[in-house]
Amino acid sequence: xxxxxxxxxxxxxxxxxxxxxxxxxxxxxxxxxxxxxxxxxxxxxxxxxxxxxxxxxxxxxxxxxxxxxxxxxxxxxxxxxxxxxxxxxxxxxxxxxxxxxxxxxxxxxxxxxxxxxxxxxxxxxxxxxxxxxxxxxxxxxxxxxxxxxxxxxxxxxxxxxxxxxxxxxxxxxxxxxxxxxxxxxxxxxxxxxxxxxxxxxxxxxxxxxxxxxxxxxxxxxxxxxxxxxxxxxxxxxxxxxxxxxxxxxxxxxxxxxxxxxxxxxxxxxxxxxxxxxxxxxxxxxxxxxxxxxxxxxxxxxxxxxxxxxxxxxxxxxxxxxxxxxxxxxxxxxxxxxxxxxxxx
Amino acid sequence: xxxxxxxxxxxxxxxxxxxxxxxxxxxxxxxxxxxxxxxxxxxxxxxxxxxxxxxxxxxxxxxxxxxxxxxxxxxxxxxxxxxxxxxxxxxxxxxxxxxxxxxxxxxxxxxxxxxxxxxxxxxxxxxxxxxxxxxxxxxxxxxxxxxxxxxxxxxxxxxxxxxxxxxxxxxxxxxxxxxxxxxxxxxxxxxxxxxxxxxxxxxxxxxxxxxxxxxxxxxxxxxxxxxxxxxxxxxxxxxxxxxxxxxxxxxxxxxxxxxxxxxxxxxxxxxxxxxxxxxxxxxxxxxxxxxxxxxxxxxxxxxxxxxxxxxxxxxxxxxxxxxxxxxxxxxxxxxxxxxxxxxx
DNA sequence: CTGTTAGCGCCTTCAA
DNA sequence: TTGAAGGCGCTAACAG
Numbered sequence: 001x002x003x004x005x006x007x008x009x010x011x012x013x014x015x016x017x018x019x020x021x022x023x024x025x026x027x028x029x030x031x032x033x034x035x036x037x038x039x040x041x042x043x044x045x046x047x048x049x050x051x052x053x054x055x056x057x058x059x060x061x062x063x064x065x066x067x068x069x070x071x072x073x074x075x076x077x078x079x080x081x082x083x084x085x086x087x088x089x090x091x092x093x094x095x096x097x098x099x100x101x102x103x104x105x106x107x108x109x110x111x112x113x114x115x116x117x118x119x120x121x122x123x124x125x126x127x128x129x130x131x132x133x134x135x136x137x138x139x140x141x142x143x144x145x146x147x148x149x150x151x152x153x154x155x156x157x158x159x160x161x162x163x164x165x166x167x168x169x170x171x172x173x174x175x176x177x178x179x180x181x182x183x184x185x186x187x188x189x190x191x192x193x194x195x196x197x198x199x200x201x202x203x204x205x206x207x208x209x210x211x212x213x214x215x216x217x218x219x220x221x222x223x224x225x226x227x228x229x230x231x232x233x234x235x236x237x238x239x240x241x242x243x244x245x246x247x248x249x250x251x252x253x254x255x256x257x258x259x260x261x262x263x264x265x266x267x268x269x270x271x272x273x274x275x276x277x278x279x280x281x282x283x284x285x286x287x288x289x290x291x292x293x294x295x296x297x298x299x300x301x302x303x304x305x306x307x308x309x310x311x312x313x314x315x316x317x318x319x320x321x322x323x324x325x326x327x328x329x330x331x332x333x334x335x336x337x338x339x340x341x342x343x344x
Numbered sequence: 345x346x347x348x349x350x351x352x353x354x355x356x357x358x359x360x361x362x363x364x365x366x367x368x369x370x371x372x373x374x375x376x377x378x379x380x381x382x383x384x385x386x387x388x389x390x391x392x393x394x395x396x397x398x399x400x401x402x403x404x405x406x407x408x409x410x411x412x413x414x415x416x417x418x419x420x421x422x423x424x425x426x427x428x429x430x431x432x433x434x435x436x437x438x439x440x441x442x443x444x445x446x447x448x449x450x451x452x453x454x455x456x457x458x459x460x461x462x463x464x465x466x467x468x469x470x471x472x473x474x475x476x477x478x479x480x481x482x483x484x485x486x487x488x489x490x491x492x493x494x495x496x497x498x499x500x501x502x503x504x505x506x507x508x509x510x511x512x513x514x515x516x517x518x519x520x521x522x523x524x525x526x527x528x529x530x531x532x533x534x535x536x537x538x539x540x541x542x543x544x545x546x547x548x549x550x551x552x553x554x555x556x557x558x559x560x561x562x563x564x565x566x567x568x569x570x571x572x573x574x575x576x577x578x579x580x581x582x583x584x585x586x587x588x589x590x591x592x593x594x595x596x597x598x599x600x601x602x603x604x605x606x607x608x609x610x611x612x613x614x615x616x617x618x619x620x621x622x623x624x625x626x627x628x629x630x631x632x633x634x635x636x637x638x639x640x641x642x643x644x645x646x647x648x649x650x651x652x653x654x655x656x657x658x659x660x661x662x663x664x665x666x667x668x669x670x671x672x673x674x675x676x677x678x679x680x681x682x683x684x685x686x687x688x
Numbered sequence: 689c690t691g692t693t694a695g696c697g698c699c700t701t702c703a704a
Numbered sequence: 705t706t707g708a709a710g711g712c713g714c715t716a717a718c719a720g
Binding site: 003004005015016019020022023025026047048049050051052053054055056 | 712713714715716
């Protein structure tokens with residue numbers, strides 16, 4: 001790889017002049033500029049960002065940690081974040097924590113070592129993040145949490161309006177005539193899951209329906225576990241719900257498999273509603289009514305927030321909390337409950 | 345951020361000693377090592393990779409460019425590549441070219457500026473890559489192409505066994521009793537698509553079936569375009585195929601929509617087979633028989649190849665070409681053709 | 689407008 | 705086993 005010095009020699013100027021034409025910070029005469037640019041092209045010269053960063057102590061790089069980019073929600077977030085970063089001349093390093101707290105700690109350290117100027121973080125499910133996050137913040141590393149927001153840490157965050165979305169889903173089911181609505185959640189130490197459950201409860205309360213603990217099926221994020229749990233629950237005929245509301249994708253897949261392996265189908269035997277799309281396209285059956293999160297926008301907005309923090313320096317002390325609305329995409333799985341069934 | 349100097353001061357040793365305990369390259373007495381490590385922890389010190397890289401001219405970082413990480417095939421590749429890199433102490437920067445040649449050029453330049461030690465590249469569909477790739481290779485940047493392999497460039501590559509996979513799919517359709525098999529492809533300047541078509545042709549030839557140009561439906565990667573093309577083709581009753589074989593996911597989605605909007609269904613009216621999974625789970629209908637590419641393995645293997653190149657220096661001059669086998673996942677959309685239909 | 693030069697933080701001889 | 709010092713490639717004063 002050629003260096004700035006070689007470019008300078010070839011163009012017959014000093015390194016300073018080359019630097020000036022590259023950064024554009026200082027005016028350079030037409031003549032020299034052309035010579036420098038020619039030399040750059042001839043040599044296929046690419047400025048060494050590493051050296052530049054060392055000098056300027058600016059990398060113009062952000063990091064983003066997601067649990068698992070093979071879950072379609074996250075790539076969308078990353079794309080949004082990448083785009084926003086790019087708009088401001090930053091690049092983005094994306095890494096997977098595979099839902100592991102240790103890995104997340106490593107990655108945080110790695111990103112800091114790489115001198116990223118800020119970090120977008122979707123915290124791993126099992127991680128006790130509070131103290132770690134405080135260390136980050138105390139160290140002055142700009143951080144924005146996405147999707148999952150940690151408890152009791154004064155950090156910027158962007159996520160969906162979970163309570164509203166939870167209520168929206170439940171309202172929809174009620175409106176379609178369902179009354180015994182089971183909610184299948186992931187681990188409730190994830191605040192998101194809690195909030196969605198809250199929305200569900202609010203909606204039922206508003207409708208004057210008694211909350212039934214028997215209809216809150218708490219699980220985890222492992223599809224297989226959820227399937228067996230739901231199968232067990234569903235096999236108890238007397239207590240079977242008439243609708244199932246899942247608070248996330250992996251959970252929903254488990255629940256839906258359970259529904260099928262119990263010989264049931266949706267919407268004939270029960271209605272089905274979930275957060276997050278389960279298929280790439282709605283031509284597949286059963287077509288599942290879904291609460292769609294604005295994933296791209298979440299990433300984009302988070303990136304913007306982070307860049308604001310970075311460029312405004314440590315001046316802003318207030319914590320920003322952005323909540324974006326979800327959308328309900330109605331499909332067959334929640335069609336109106338037939339009247340004669342409603343008598344049950 | 346504390347520097348190595350501050351650590352040295354706090355530990356009461358010289359920076360050299362601190363460096364020695366960090367890198368482990370030179371033995372340090374128990375006593376001093378402990379003092380240094382304590383200081384590192386107290387200060388929450390993270391070695392500055394930027395400075396280290398400048399000195400050692402090694403970043404232990406790879407770059408990967410994919411067209412679009414929201415297409416589920418690519419995150420799997422990235423995960424595989426990331427894992428292999430991590431196994432050898434490297435990290436991975438993943439970026440999207442959004443199928444744009446210009447963007448790809450920018451990203452290549454960006455990655456080089458960031459001093460990645462090697463690049464994994466899934467070339468963008470429209471890009472005239474040859475000369476650009478040659479420049480890269482001439483510059484001594486280790487490169488491995490994944491999935492899509494450029495023509496006439498001596499570069500390592502890892503992809504699926506396209507011809508075999510194409511033949512495998514066609515064989516399966518033949519075996520299930522289908523004879524008028526249309527193949528729906530993306531742009532044929534993508535070698536992958538060509539090869540899959542080749543496999544299809546081989547299979548038909550082996551079966552003694554005449555090739556029919558009318559059954560080769562060349563399209564692009566835009567689902568909408570494919571839908572209208574297929575709709576038009578399907579509406580000509582007399583020439584309607586009894587099976588459709590799609591060579592990639594976006595194409596398949598278009599074709600499948602067309603099938604439906606023509607009032608047809610699979611497998612009742614025609615069989616349907618495609619490269620790449622269309623749904624997250626096979627509980628959705630129609631359940632589509634799929635040729636599944638070993639995406640994770642492709643990424644993993646490519647990463648290994650690249651690291652080999654990097655660590656063996658420029659010594660190895662041979663071009664490595666790895667082809668991994670695809671798997672056929674049989675589902676309903678290609679069930680055996682009823683005998684009375686076969687008379688047609 | 690152009691050239692010269694001092695570091696950025698770290699690693700690596702080299703000498704002690 | 706430890707410390708001192710040079711320099712990686714670049715930018716940003718500063719001097720001319």
